Amino acid sequence: MSRLGFRIEAEAPGSQARAARFTTLHGEMITPIFQPVGTQATVKALTVEDLREVGSRMLLANTYHLMLRPGPEVFAKFGGIHRFMNWDGPILTDSGGFQIFSLPHSRAITEAGARFQSYVDGKMHLLSPETSIAVQKAIGSDVMMVLDQCVPSTVSHAEAERAMLLTHRWAKRSFDARGDSPQAMFGIVQGACYEDLRKRSVDALTAIPFDGYAVGGLAVGETKSEREDFTEITTRLLPRDLPRYLMGVGTPLDILEAVHRGIDLFDCILPSALAKRGTAFVSRGKMQLRRTAYKFADEALDANCDCSTCTRYSRAYLHHLTKADEVLGWKLLSIHNLVFYHRMMAEIRASILDGTFAAYRATRREAWAGTDEDTPVRTGKRRRPGRISPDSSVNVGDHAELVLST
Numbered sequence: 001m002s003r004l005g006f007r008i009e010a011e012a013p014g015s016q017a018r019a020a021r022f023t024t025l026h027g028e029m030i031t032p033i034f035q036p037v038g039t040q041a042t043v044k045a046l047t048v049e050d051l052r053e054v055g056s057r058m059l060l061a062n063t064y065h066l067m068l069r070p071g072p073e074v075f076a077k078f079g080g081i082h083r084f085m086n087w088d089g090p091i092l093t094d095s096g097g098f099q100i101f102s103l104p105h106s107r108a109i110t111e112a113g114a115r116f117q118s119y120v121d122g123k124m125h126l127l128s129p130e131t132s133i134a135v136q137k138a139i140g141s142d143v144m145m146v147l148d149q150c151v152p153s154t155v156s157h158a159e160a161e162r163a164m165l166l167t168h169r170w171a172k173r174s175f176d177a178r179g180d181s182p183q184a185m186f187g188i189v190q191g192a193c194y195e196d197l198r199k200r201s202v203d204a205l206t207a208i209p210f211d212g213y214a215v216g217g218l219a220v221g222e223t224k225s226e227r228e229d230f231t232e233i234t235t236r237l238l239p240r241d242l243p244r245y246l247m248g249v250g251t252p253l254d255i256l257e258a259v260h261r262g263i264d265l266f267d268c269i270l271p272s273a274l275a276k277r278g279t280a281f282v283s284r285g286k287m288q289l290r291r292t293a294y295k296f297a298d299e300a301l302d303a304n305c306d307c308s309t310c311t312r313y314s315r316a317y318l319h320h321l322t323k324a325d326e327v328l329g330w331k332l333l334s335i336h337n338l339v340f341y342h343r344m345m346a347e348i349r350a351s352i353l354d355g356t357f358a359a360y361r362a363t364r365r366e367a368w369a370g371t372d373e374d375t376p377v378r379t380g381k382r383r384r385p386g387r388i389s390p391d392s393s394v395n396v397g398d399h400a401e402l403v404l405s406t
C-alpha cells in the first residue's frame with residue numbers, strides 16, 4: 001500500500017498531464033509540484049519564511065552533502081531536518097547517487113556501494129544502499145530515494161545495462177533497508193537512451209512496491225528531444241496511479257513539456273542559480289539585470305508579477321545590486337524566480353483541472369520560444385571549455401549542478 005495515497009483528480013485530454021494530490025508526513029500536496037533545492041538544509045539566500053511567502057510547499061535536500069556535514073548524528077539529535085531547519089512542510093531527499101556520479105575522482109563503485117573521499121575532511125566513506133537509507137532516515141525526509149548508479153546517457157548499451165542491473169539490486173536493498181519506517185520511497189528507473197532497457201527497468205522496479213518512481217539517468221548528456229522522448233517512453237510504462245518524478249529538470253519550458261508527458265514532481269536549482277547571476281524569469285522569457293540598459297530603469301522587474309520584489313524595487317536597484325554582487329540582489333531575484341515557478345505550476349494545474357491544458361501549453365510554448373537556452377545540463381564534469389558554472393561555490397554534484405552556455 002502506497003504511503004502517499006496518490007490520487008488523480010483530472011487528466012488533460014490529448015496529453016499525459018494530470019493533476020493529483022498526495023499525503024505526506026507533513027501535509028497534503030497538490031501536483032504538478034516544483035520543489036526548490038535545499039542542498040545544505042537551506043534554499044540558498046532564503047529563509048523558510050521567504051519560502052512560505054513565495055509559495056514553496058515541498059523542498060528537496062541532498063543526502064550526500066548532509067551526511068558529510070553536519071552529519072546524520074546532528075539530525076538524530078534534532079529529531080530530523082524539519083526541526084533543524086525550522087521547515088514544517090514535506091522534504092524529499094535524494095540518495096547521493098547522482099552526487100557520487102558527479103565526483104570526477106576519488107570514487108570506486110562496487111557491488112557494495114560507492115566509496116569516495118569527503119570534500120569536507122578528506123576521509124573515505126562508503127555510500128551503500130543501507131548507509132544512504134540510514135542517513136535519509138536520520139534526516140527524516142518525507143520521501144526517500146533509492147541509491148542508484150547514474151551513468152552518462154550517451155554510454156553503450158552494455159554499460160547502461162550493467163549500471164541498470166546494479167541499480168535494480170541496490171533498489172531492492174534500499175527498499176529492505178527502509179523496514180517499517182513511515183517515510184515514503186521512490187524507485188529510480190534507469191536505462192539511458194535505450195527503450196528496451198527502460199522497459200526492463202520499469203518491469204524490475206515496479207515488482208517492488210515503491211510509493212512512486214523517478215525517471216533517472218536524464219539531463220546527463222542527451223539532447224533535449226531525447227530527454228523528452230525518453231521521459232515519455234518511461235512514463236507510458238509506469239503505473240498510472242503512482243507519482244512520477246523527473247529529477248533535476250529544469251527550465252519553465254522543460255517542466256511544461258514534462259508535465260505534458262506525465263511527470264508530477266520536479267526539482268531544479270535553476271531559479272536560485274540564475275538569480276545569483278542576475279537573471280530573472282519574466283512573462284516573455286528571461287531578463288539579464290546586469291545589462292547597462294537597466295541602470296536608470298524605474299519600472300518594476302515584471303509588470304505582470306505581484307511578488308514582493310516586483311512591487312517594491314525598481315529594475316535600476318536590482319541592476320545595481322547585481323552589478324555589485326550584493327547578496328540582497330540574489331535574494332530578491334530568488335524570491336521573484338520562485339514565485340514565477342510556483343505560479344506557473346499553479347497555472348498548469350488549473351488548466352489541467354478545467355480542461356484547457358492544451359491551450360495553455362500552446363500559449364506558453366510560443367511565449368518562451370527561443371528563450372530556453374539555459375536548459376540545465378547535469379554532467380559529471382564540473383566545467384566545460386567555454387562554459388561557466390553559474391555558482392562557483394556550488395559543490396560538485398549539487399543537485400543539479402548547472403553548466404550554462406555563456
Ligand SMILES: [Zn+2]
Nearest residue numbers: 305307310336
Ligand atoms: Zn516578481
